[in-house]
Amino acid sequence: MPDVVQLLPALGIVVVAAPLLLTVVLGISSLIGRKLSEESTTKLGHATIVCGLLAAVAILGIMLAVDERHIPLPLGDWVVIPHHYHFSVKFVFDRLSVPFAILSYVLSGTIGAFASQYLHREPGFNRFFVLYAIFVLGMIISSLAGTIETLFTGWELVGLSSALLVAFYQERPAPPRNALWIWVVYRVSDASLLLAAVVMHHLRGEGDFDRLLGDSPWPEEFSSLEPNQALFVGLLLLFAVAGKSALVPFSGWLPRAMEGPTPSSAVFYGALSVHLGAFLLLRISPLLDLSPLLCSFVVVLGLMTAIVAHLAGSVQTDIKSALSFASLVQVGIIVTEIGLGLRYVPLIHLLGHACLRTLQFIRAPTLLQDYRTLENAIGEHLPHGQTGIERYRIWLYRWSLERGYLDSLLSEYFVFPFVRAFRWCDGMERRWTDFLSHGPSRDSDQVRSPSGGIDELA
């Protein structure tokens, strides 16, 4: 069936181009101030997602039919310095990327349909769908990425759109504040991903995964790196994974992300975004095979996350936080499984978990009715459990209620010294400029923020 195989590049391009088209159309129409109507946005969204999904499914079908397990789709180099460096845009279709891309399409397509109803007449309808398009694009690029630079692009798009979606209700103070927290966590972990890319270039002269990780199809690749190199690159990547997948110690951002509208929290944090880290681990799994130490780090991190999330989740009193910690438990387990050397199990686990959790998130507001139905069926009030071991119960309860103090630890031992150091620098600079200008040197110090009474609130 050579004809069919020749179709693959074209299909591959459709998979990537569909969300790109959506992003470009929605983005440009918003930029030039001609927002599409709700109806055309919805239709366009449906059409592009369905196209991309069909193409991805077709690729899966062909791959299964012709037993082709690794299809690279190079789109050319962006930068080439012969013999030293090249920066190529390349996508890879294999047993890891295609299922993940299909999952992304199915879930984001369903959520897109949901959101087009749910956000009907919402002032930010257009903004939501622009960010949604960027998100889908980011997911598809990261899942199909064949080089670390391509992956980084998608990774950044996902991070950017997620943070902006958390800050969707920008007129209230809490969403932007929480979005900023998430943004900072993302930036810090992205810096680590970037470092990893630099290191990979340094080691191999390029960021292509097949050069770094060996060119046999996933998951049977074998990397020719030294174990120490693998450990170093792997740790950098693990840090990036921890940020993206809300592993310990970054877990605190996940409930903070619940500020956006329900569909965005469902798809981004319950289902897709939070699994991206685990996906990256699967992608670089040959590195794990090289370094048992790295594997043990992964296992420990995964288990810690699962335990923290389980304990924190069991005392959460709002449904979205409870669900987000429940998600995190499974992400932790998936990461653990990867650390233990499993490959297909975590992939299947990931796919199943994403679907289940999306359904639960989407149905979250209906919880009251669900509880009533359950109570009526059971015939009594639903039972309530208690945490942990009697002796440490109270201590543990507080620890869980405060989500393992993870956010506090980060603020007190990381953010606070950091901010203080820079404030100190600022203070020195101010002294210096004041000295130079013989008096207060900053006009901005004098300006008070205008605050209006109720009279002006109109």
Added chain:
Amino acid sequence: MFESRELRTQQPDAESDRGSALDLLSETIEHASHLLPAQGPITVFIHHNTLHAFEKLSFGQAVKEAAHVFGCHPYLSEDQYRDALRRGRIRFGHLQEVLERDLEGRTDTPVPCFGTRLKLQLAMLEDPQRTGPAEELVWHVAEEDALRRIRPEVSAVVRARLIAETRRWVMRDLRGGSDPGNGDQQRSNLRASANAPQSLKELLERFDSDIENWSDNEWEGFTLHALWRVCCEGVRDLPAFIASPPPPIRHRDLLLEATGADADLLVNGLLIRFVAAFVDQGLASSEMPLRDEGFLGAFCTIYSQPFGSPDRWMNGLAQDLGRLQDRRISALESVRESLQLLGVPPDDWRKFISATFLPLRGWGGMLHQIEQRGDRAVRPVPAGSLVEFLAVRLLLDKYAAAHVARNELKFVGPLKELRESLRARFDGPARPSVEQRAFQVFRLAQVSGFSPDVLCRLPADEWSTIVREIESFGGLERRRIFHLAYERRFTEQALDAVSIHSQQHRGRTAAPAFQVSCCLDEREESFRRHLEEIDPRIETFGAAGFYSVAMYYRGAADAHFTPLCPVVVRPQHWVTEEVADDQAQLHHWRAKTRRALGEATHRLHRGSRTIASGTLLSGFVGVLATFPLVARILFPRVAARIRRRLAHIVEPPTDTRLLMERCEATTGPENGHIGYTVDEMTATAERLLRDMGLTSNFARLVLLLGHGSESLNNPYNSAYNCGACGGSAGGPNARAMAQIMNDPRIRDGLAQRGLVLPTETVFVGGMHNTCNETVVFYDRDKIPPSHQQEFQDARTAIETACDRNAHERCRRFMSAPLTLSLQEARRHVEERSEDLAQTRPELGHATNAITIVGRREWTRGLFLDRRAFLTSYDPTQDDAECSILTRILQAVFPVCSGINLEYYFSRVDNYGYGSGTKLPHNLASLVGVMDGAASDLRTGLPWQMVEIHEPVRSLFIIETTPAAMINIMDRNEGIGRLCRNGWVQLAVLHPESRHISVFHDSDFELYEPQATTLPQAASSVDWYRGWRDHLEFSQIGSGSEVSQLPPSP
């Protein structure tokens, strides 16, 4: 509203009197707690006046005071009103009338330049007033066209005159064009010239090149520059006329002002988690330990554990809490201690405590509600929890304030002095800047055509008068006037409609085909109207939807009893639904299956969140979740049908009856104590019939319809249900009443009480689902064969009415095309109720604006646009004391005004009084919703419910005489307060003369109709088709083809 004077007299003289200080404190807290929202757990949503605590004040005063207390808008924004003015929704004439009435004879107070106060205020209402921070105005004046082009609102004539006058003045006076012949003139020139401020002369110097050849544009620019400078000069040295608001009272607010750091951020996060866990009704899988020790006790134990949070700001808290526990310090004492440490003197307690409650008023209010109505909660909280909440809040506030002050201000002195030291930094809010004041005059001068010449000559005291008059008519005042005119227009239309239509009153239907009684709910107005249109021989009635059956009810498949009656009533009777004996076996089996399924589901639900079972579940069956996910979102109707079909297998058998009759003497939920005695049932039946005025002319078939609403993904579902049934569906009440009415013993009893029901009259109970527009009937097998045909005819009519009602409702849904057919409309509303993504399953009580109590005859055939609560009442059957009317109004006033005012406030300030948009809502503790993962509990109504609501106070039109109404108001404090303080608008329709009198201030005034005819339409659809917005009243059809009984005397 808070009797501050009373409190002050009770002030303790010294510390010595500790007990009385604590009493005062507890009283102060009690007073402050009234400010907390009175919304209970969201599962039982009872509409109530958001500003219930302010009802002792008049509406205008109350909303103003509340605006300052809560920082919420009292009215719509000025822009919205001005938009209404442009659309004709507000009439200019009404603005003038309202102003005249409001100024009460002070209309002619002279104001320089403008003439009178009335003229000035009208000018200010007509012309959009803009203001802003001084910096913004300076920027606006300097950078935009404000000094180059006269405002576009100014008419061409005024503009030309303004420029011409300025030109003349400049050439003659300002430039000092000399007239050597006349010494006097010379002097006056000099004077004018001297009067002209220095800045004008500078201006002239700047412009003065070739002045005689200036173009029109240059003159325009000069005019504006001159005007601006004159205005700035004029207002420069004026004192402040409006008292500036006092500095904030809380440390947090002062600190925020001084440093920009918010101490509440630290406290709120922690406190929200804790209070949510404390009131949790079963959402978390593990419950808070030590909950029985009370709020403070649990907090002390949990937060005094060693190795706690690394948060710096809480350093020392654990020891502090340990000390509280060791010394057994009570919550009240702890509050007092914290107040002392924070340096709050008793004089400030009242304000300080109110202000301390407000940042988390939703949670505080919920705690308070559950504390007070423990009977309505699964897990009640002990009494005194609110005080303990306050104690914890103050403890944390103390640490947070100290932390912020230390970090940001390097403040290390005693906390007691923090407030004083912050206030000292606080140089008070600046009085309005010169630019701010000048800007208003500048804009007004342009539209009114005052040239710089005129203004330049004004002496200081006249400037002072002008500015004082302008500033005393500020934004809030203007919005108040706008609002009154906005309401007035609607009131006038409504009263005209009723007045004209009731004159053509045609009496009751002579031989009714059948009679239908619905809830008084305004959503049933259109349903009833359509029924009457379908067959003019159908007669409809409206009554409070619990049909006088106040009961705790448990259905065959229910776990618990639910109170089905207005929330103010505590039911005395219990009623259960029993399955017929021949189906008992089946019922038992199905109940067991349901239980097994329920337990399995519950285990799955919980399990999906744990480590082990979660892994198994998501790993093995997770992918299967795609099917329900995709099906429910993309094909909601199919999914719903499948779900129903599956659920049907385990539903209880349909052959059930209500257990209404009691054998034991006392009532209770146990066997034998359930139900009513025959006498009690007879009394209930009589009461209902007399309330509705249905005592004669019975049809052979009488349908009693309760109502409810079903929707998915909607925490507010209860708010759409029957308010008279305590936020539940009212079907069982209608069913119970029908069963009572059909009992021959009760018919006998009624006959003995002078109420004879024909034996051939049969009652059938049913329920109208106001969301998916279906009507189901109960106990159909009990309908005698002789009535089956009539029942089938009635059902057909009801089905048609449902179609039409769905169609009328669809005109309001933006996602439903205006071209829908009847069937499509029906499908559309069905889909809405089954769609997970639907945030507006129905529009609830939105647009309600009128409450009518009286005979249906005079509203029948009037298109009321689903805006009127309709209660049937026949004044001719009432006694001299109006005892029937009194008991009807005792229910109607709180319920209808509660709904109306809740919608009002949630609409005018959706974020402040309402709960904002529904989309980020997150169900917390099973008692309410938060925005995101940690916010205050959001009370009130979401934007999606109030979006199309027109915020007006309900217009009550009651069919009675003014004297009788005054009498009722005097005897019922609640009703009197609502009417006299203007929380509702009140009018009475005289039962005989049909003249309308409107209540104003303290008495009724005869209303003069402003219109003589109403628009006519052949049918409702003919009137509403193609239109989404509110509609005017119209007369539908003629209805004359049906024989009518002569009007009752």
